[in-house]
Amino acid sequence: xxxxxxxxxxxxxxxxxxxxxxxxxxxxxxxxxxxxxxxxxxxxxxxxxxxxxxxxxxxxxxxxxxxxxxxxxxxxxxxxxxxxxxxxxxxxxxxxxxxxxxxxxxxxxxxxxxxxxxxxxxxxxxxxxxxxxxxxxxxxxxxxxxxxxxxxxxxxxxxxxxxxxxxxxxxxxxxxxxxxxxxxxxxxxxxxxxxxxxxxxxxxxxxxxxxxxxxxxxxxxxxxxxxxxxxxxxxxxxxxxxxxxxxxxxxxxxxxxxxxxxxxxxxxxxxxxxxxxxxxxxxxxxxxx
Amino acid sequence: xxxxxxxxxxxxxxxxxxxxxxxxxxxxxxxxxxxxxxxxxxxxxxxxxxxxxxxxxxxxxxxxxxxxxxxxxxxxxxxxxxxxxxxxxxxxxxxxxxxxxxxxxxxxxxxxxxxxxxxxxxxxxxxxxxxxxxxxxxxxxxxxxxxxxxxxxxxxxxxxxxxxxxxxxxxxxxxxxxxxxxxxxxxxxxxxxxxxxxxxxxxxxxxxxxxxxxxxxxxxxxxxxxxxxxxxxxxxxxxxxxxxxxxxxxxxxxxxxxxxxxxxxxxxxxxxxxxxxxxxxxxxxxxxx
Numbered sequence: 359x360x361x362x363x364x365x366x367x368x369x370x371x372x373x374x375x376x377x378x379x380x381x382x383x384x385x386x387x388x389x390x391x392x393x394x395x396x397x398x399x400x401x402x403x404x405x406x407x408x409x410x411x412x413x414x415x416x417x418x419x420x421x422x423x424x425x426x427x428x429x430x431x432x433x434x435x436x437x438x439x440x441x442x443x444x445x446x447x448x449x450x451x452x453x454x455x456x457x458x459x460x461x462x463x464x465x466x467x468x469x470x471x472x473x474x475x476x477x478x479x480x481x482x483x484x485x486x487x488x489x490x491x492x493x494x495x496x497x498x499x500x501x502x503x504x505x506x507x508x509x510x511x512x513x514x515x516x517x518x519x520x521x522x523x524x525x526x527x528x529x530x531x532x533x534x535x536x537x538x539x540x541x542x543x544x545x546x547x548x549x550x551x552x553x554x555x556x557x558x559x560x561x562x563x564x565x566x567x568x569x570x571x572x573x574x575x576x577x578x579x580x581x582x583x584x585x586x587x588x589x590x591x592x593x594x595x596x597x598x599x600x601x602x603x604x605x606x607x608x609x610x611x612x613x614x615x616x617x618x619x620x621x622x623x624x625x626x627x628x629x630x631x632x633x634x635x636x637x638x639x640x641x642x643x644x645x646x647x
Numbered sequence: 648x649x650x651x652x653x654x655x656x657x658x659x660x661x662x663x664x665x666x667x668x669x670x671x672x673x674x675x676x677x678x679x680x681x682x683x684x685x686x687x688x689x690x691x692x693x694x695x696x697x698x699x700x701x702x703x704x705x706x707x708x709x710x711x712x713x714x715x716x717x718x719x720x721x722x723x724x725x726x727x728x729x730x731x732x733x734x735x736x737x738x739x740x741x742x743x744x745x746x747x748x749x750x751x752x753x754x755x756x757x758x759x760x761x762x763x764x765x766x767x768x769x770x771x772x773x774x775x776x777x778x779x780x781x782x783x784x785x786x787x788x789x790x791x792x793x794x795x796x797x798x799x800x801x802x803x804x805x806x807x808x809x810x811x812x813x814x815x816x817x818x819x820x821x822x823x824x825x826x827x828x829x830x831x832x833x834x835x836x837x838x839x840x841x842x843x844x845x846x847x848x849x850x851x852x853x854x855x856x857x858x859x860x861x862x863x864x865x866x867x868x869x870x871x872x873x874x875x876x877x878x879x880x881x882x883x884x885x886x887x888x889x890x891x892x893x894x895x896x897x898x899x900x901x902x903x904x905x906x907x908x909x910x911x912x913x914x915x916x917x918x919x920x921x922x923x924x925x926x927x928x929x930x931x932x933x934x935x936x
Contacts, residue, residue: 363663363666363673363676363677363680364663366659366663366680366684367656367659367660367663370655370656370659371656371660374652374653374655374656377652384652387652388652388692391652391655392688395655395684395685395687395688396684396688398684399681399684399685399688403677
């Protein structure tokens with residue numbers, strides 16, 4: 359997805375939130391803001407929004423020396439989601455359609471996105487989860503995904519955020535014993551899940567976990583490792599969680615199932631849904647391998 | 648007032664709102680955004696926020712050829728405020744303290760600020776007015792202003808926005824027959840009041856109206872006409888409406904009474920009040936002439 363002009367004020371606002379989070383030094387905060395303004399000024403709108411976020415976060419790490427500023431937030435939300443795990447496992451099990459319920463829970467977990475909302479609270483997550491039981495996924499998309507998973511011998515599942523990864527685990531437990539590989543980011547970026555989070559969530563004990571070799575908050579293919587790109591190209595089906603993966607892969611040269619909560623108005627408009635909706639989107643290059 | 652780092656995201660957001668309002672041409676919208684990002688990048692934080700707004704609005708006028716894009720909005724809110732005039736004149740007259748009530752109405756009218764809120768509606772204005780009857784001004788500041796006006800032989804009243812100017816008229820009618828000069832901006836900028844609005848509001852028939860010779864959404868003294876600067880320096884008291892005048896004159900080398908609704912969190916923090924409060928602020932160089 360290209361960067362829309364609406365993304366610019368949002369990017370500048372996010373940068374200030376992050377600058378305030380990573381340092382108390384007003385001089386460094388100002389420097390971060392000036393660099394972000396310059397990057398936004400120089401922006402090629404054909405690039406996806408995560409490319410811009412990747413650039414500014416690299417500079418923030420260089421300017422502050424903090425390699426993983428979201429580490430405490432990631433651990434906090436992993437733990438919070440693990441605390442919710444037993445109850446939600448029960449609700450999924452007792453629901454009429456555990457596959458669909460677990461899928462909705464996994465998408466509801468996509469609320470845990472500090473790129474979109476730097477002030478996210480546990481209450482927001484509980485609200486997103488509680489709402490989801492009454493929400494409906496598009497029945498055709500749901501059956502398309504269900505069938506694709508049933509017939510696949512090699513599923514590549516691209517994760518998005520820490521915390522959310524525990525909800526992904528609940529869904530993946532419904533798919534097992536199918537052959538699933540879970541993909542995390544190669545390096546810390548925002549609160550996106552890395553290998554540490556896969557371990558904290560318990561996913562590493564259930565499925566193969568690989569990383570994509572990149573520090574972008576999405577999946578910018580040319581920035582990923584050769585190994586990942588091969589896996590991406592050859593997987594029977596690819597499931598990609600979250601806005602960042604949608605923004606970077608919605609025009610990729612293969613079919614992808616995107617699962618996300620449309621948290622921002624720009625993405626909702628791009629998809630053609632309402633802001634806040636939970637959705638399954640199939641990319642246009644819709645030929646299954 | 649200096650520009651705070653928080654002003655930057657707000658400035659970028661406002662610029663996009665204005666760009667969308669003045670043109671449908673996405674190429675020009677993008678150019679406006681890029682120029683605003685460059686200006687914000689180059690910003691001297693010691694300058695006041697209206698200086699930055701003045702710069703980008705000059706460029707917007709040059710890029711679009713539209714000299715007064717807010718003209719329809721200004722006329723609409725002047726007319727709306729004139730429609731409210733008879734009822735509010737009655738309420739002021741029938742209140743226990745017509746001076747204080749008219750003053751509060753004039754400050755409530757400061758809600759009509761398209762720099763802060765580009766989607767302002769008539770309903771917002773009615774709400775601000777209805778609320779004000781139950782709101783209290785600081786009694787010491789109120790008496791200080793009342794006494795200063797009573798003892799002044801030359802009052803300079805710096806207006807802010809169209810629409811609001813009708814509420815200023817209601818307050819000024821409580822002060823007459825004191826000698827008052829009302830000041831409008833020299834050129835169109837945002838929805839700030841110019842001579843046309845003074846005429847539409849009926850103010851020109853009541854008091855002398857001059858302009859400050861500047862196209863800033865505030866009063867940047869070095870940018871104003873010599874005539875205005877002389878009047879500003881020599882007036883017995885200066886009353887200045889709105890955030891833009893506060894931001895540009897709160898450290899000016901003379902005492903000023905500021906009357907405003909603290910619509911943004913940065914200004915509320917700078918003043919030491921709550922966002923949304925109606926306030927009288929006396930500048931620190933507080934020696935009456």
